Amino acid sequence: MTRPLRVGIVGSGPAGIYAADLLTKDDTLTGSGTPLSIDILDKLPSPYGLVRYGVAPDHPRIKQIQAALHKVLDKPEIRFLGNVNYGVDLKLEDLRRHYDAVIFATGSDRDRPLDIPGIDLPGSHGAADFVFWYDSHPDVADTWKVEGSSVAVIGAGNVAVDVARILAKHADDLLETDITDNVHQGLLAKQVTDVHVFARRGIAQAKFTPMELRELDRQPGVEVIVYPEDFELDEGSLAAIEESNQIKTNVKVLQNWAIRDPKGEPRRLHLHFLHRPVEVLGSDRVTGLRTERMELTGDGNVRGTGEFVDHEVQAVYRAIGYLGSPVADLPFDEERGIIPNDGGRVLDLDNAPIPGVYATGWIKRGPVGLIGHTKGDALETVTNLVADRASFPAASEPEPEAFLRLLEERGVPYTTWEGWQRLEAHEESLGEPQGRKRVKVLSREEMTRICRGEEG
Incomplete structure (x- = not known):
């Protein structure tokens, strides 16, 4: 050739x-x-x-x-x-x-589906939809109402802790980032005081990275709460801790949080392990989440105990994986x-x-x-x-x-690399007066127009 x-x-x-x-x-x-x-x-x-x-x-x-x-x-x-x-x-x-x-x-x-009763109630959301909104994806609606004072996040990966952190964080603490005004206003209107993160397995099986985990505790006005009764470790968990520095670090961080004195911050982020969601509660909209207490089986896997706990929440965000x-x-x-x-x-x-x-x-x-x-x-x-x-x-x-x-x-109306650099410079110019690296352009039409050098 x-x-x-x-x-x-x-x-x-x-x-x-x-x-x-x-x-x-x-x-x-x-x-x-x-x-x-x-x-x-x-x-x-x-x-x-x-x-x-x-x-x-x-x-x-x-x-x-x-x-x-x-x-x-x-x-x-x-x-x-x-x-x-x-x-x-x-x-x-x-x-x-x-x-x-x-x-x-x-x-x-796409969000991986979770097949439990009530998952389709108003107030139950997929994490991908929320992430695309707060990241100002041009193909999603530009409005999002964060409902309730107490919300649940299902999952134990990096997306779950990202969603939990954004829900707990004060909107003004994001003003140094590239968020658009509609996202700031939407988060400013939220009344969330408690975010509950539920993981089906134990502390040694959580998938988030130490960096993501530590960032939960570095938010002004937010207290991370971990429950000592969730700290079950079996032989499989101990082996995983020995084999992985990431798991070892996560477990140590969580253990330190579990034994420290309360800070008394106005917003709280609760981490629950060994809780399997079994039903989203409510008739017309979300009013709670029912979980089953799990126990480790010796090899790092879990089984149900038959003990159920109801948690009063007004919204549920599932972050159990993408497709x-x-x-x-x-x-x-x-x-x-x-x-x-x-x-x-x-x-x-x-x-x-x-x-x-x-x-x-x-x-x-x-x-x-x-x-x-x-x-x-x-x-x-x-x-x-x-x-x-x-x-x-x-x-x-x-x-x-x-x-x-x-x-x-x-x-x-295709865009080019040169056009993207034009849009990038425009976004940086929007952020400069506010001391920010950039502010995203929200509209696909405006993004395309700027990339193609067309008049507005």
Whole structure:
């Protein structure tokens, strides 16, 4: 192949960007002198995916990963094209016509369901919806009413503690972040005094990281409460503590919190372990949550005790995991929320690889691990793509300009990397008078207009 190898990547979050970066560094390609031409497509006008719209606004250290992703998108072999909605603006056959290989990195954007009575009552929410709102995702409603003075969060991962922290935190303590005015006003109106986080398993099985855990206790006016009766440890838990510094740190932090004297802060964040939610209570809306007390079985697993506890809450947020959404023209595993694949090679209904079609990130393996783990995942996919390249069905219209003509013929108001930098500068100018790094633009239409340099 004398022309550049054309690769299209659907999704500009860390998974998609890491895959592009690894392609440009692969010795098999670069050593052989194979030129590359990579397009990263995203349905949003802006890049970065969950780093921009899935990380809590008071996590600037995690958001610093944008600087590394920015360097990748600056590479001359890579072109960013935003506001391009695969499955609406484009079909798989369109991508196959313009690219030799396609990688899907569409992530996980839905809440995993929780099948208990009352889960659909008004006042019961999925964490993803709340996260997208407080991160000012342009495709969700810009209003959210945080109901009640006492709320429950179901889950023991980083998303659960993010949601709990935002619910407990005073809205003004977020004014140094990039939140939009509607989010500030929505959080300012909340009357929450108590946030209860419920984990089905024990303290040694919790999935949050020590950094996330410690941040719960660093909020002005918020007291973290841990209950000594939840501190059951079995042989499996003790083994896990010995094998993992992260678990050991979490357990030590929680134990210290459990034995300290009360602070008397105006807002409280309660951490409950060994509580399995069994029913959301209420008739017309949420009035409580019923949990079953659990006990450890010796190997770190749990079983029910038959003892039930009712907790008076006015809202429930479930944060028990995410699922990917079906991807047009591809098989989909609805139970796992992923595209069926073997090492990133997308499989058809007969479990045979579809030539030239790949997956990476959470849509490949499910929402497991931290952002950094996505690099290893992308490496596997890229390695298999490079090994397969001799068998790709060659794109019939590989010229980069041909793909832009297709978008223009279909009336797609696509955005570019240069356009994103224009929007980024605009957001920074909005934040500067307030001493903030940036303030997000909320509207998709305004984001697109600014990116494309169009007059308002």
